């Protein structure tokens with residue numbers, strides 16, 4: 001079994017458990033249900049840098065990235081650096097994140113916030129909303145077309161934007177639908193951890209122009225951004241390259257100032 005299958009099995013169990021502890025009515029009582037969301041797709045369209053900076057403590061492909069800063073310090077640094085949006089990993093078991101991280105990030109910054117999670121159930125979209133997210137991620141590799149449709153419609157009904165992640169042509173073809181705002185090509189294969197910018201380059205032409213194109217993972221240089229822009233990419237999701245330094249905000253600032 002590959003790591004992605006393992007993550008999804010754990011995630012489905014986690015959701016069942018959480019549903020039995022925190023009822024939907026409690027999530028819906030959050031003050032964030034009243035709060036207007038901020039659009040990442042608009043902010044990317046109007047940006048020259050397009051950087052979506054990620055808070056990621058560790059990952060299955062890298063044991064430990066960074067533990068020396070609080071989530072508030074990291075996201076404040078990202079906002080001051082001029083990031084268009086911030087992605088917050090909320091998976092605990094594999095990425096060391098939590099919904100508290102998202103809440104703390106929301107209390108700290110005013111840029112669009114992505115709940116970075118393996119979403120398999122509407123309940124997690126309600127959690128995202130209740131903890132201050134502006135958008136959610138849906139991963140085509142683990143969802144059917146019907147699931148992508150119902151989950152994205154549900155997100156839109158809560159005024160959350162949707163970033164759909166693909167890694168190959170088949171995933172892209174099955175996923176295209178009007179309820180998506182952005183399509184992200186993951187340069188990392190989540191099953192094998194192979195990383196190459198070629199995935200973004202190869203798929204770019206197949207992504208219809210009505211979606212904002214985002215290139216995700218394995219981006220560690222300005223040259224990578226320069227290479228990807230001609231393919232129509234407006235957004236660049238970067239985690240490790242910033243989080244592995246001793247000051248993620250400072251690293252993001254230096255990076256963005258060079259674009």
Ligand SMILES: O=P(O)(O)OC[C@@H](O)[C@@H](O)c1c[nH]c2ccccc12
Pocket residue numbers: 054056116117118139165186216217218219237238239240241
């Ligand atoms: O740290 P990187 O290589 O810059 O990658 C960031 C982000 O793209 C990556 O964390 C990611 C992309 N898609 C995901 C899905 C789940 C968890 C994590 C991810």
